[in-house]
Amino acid sequence: MLIPFLIGATAFGFFAGSAFFLRFWTRTRDELFVSFAAAFFILGVQAVLTIPKIDVEDRAWVYLVRLAAFAIIIVAIIRKNRDRG
Template sequence: MNDLITGAIAMASLVIALFFLRFWRSTGDRLFLWFALSFGIEAVHRVVTALTFDEHEDSPWHYLIRAAAYGLIIWAILEKNLPARRRKRGGAG
């Protein structure tokens, strides 16, 4: 039963990653690219965990992989909301 739920979470993460990739391709906004990468990492992590029959998800590697995925989401939000550093100088303002 646990593998079934893990597979469902992996499939959902992969589908979400594919949706974000499609949005990135149509808009060119890097926010969608970072989100797609984050959900892709989560999907691969779930599949590898299920295939290696690792019942103990309390090892530091699991936390580091998830922290990296969530860190990408935080980075994407910060990058979207922080002012751009590359502004044209000498403009009208």
């Protein structure tokens, strides 16, 4: 009973982080913030989808979703650093 609660709390944290970065994006219109918001939202959706099937988390789609979220963050950081140069 504790594990679904903790996964829900993790999902809530991801959604809160997404809202936090989305708020900064509305103020600055910086692409980095919207990329972070999208990545955290994807991670939150992934956490919500794993709640009913905790025992099958070793499925490949879970890791592919995480890979997509981290790839969004990496690409956003690289693009931000290229804009400075």
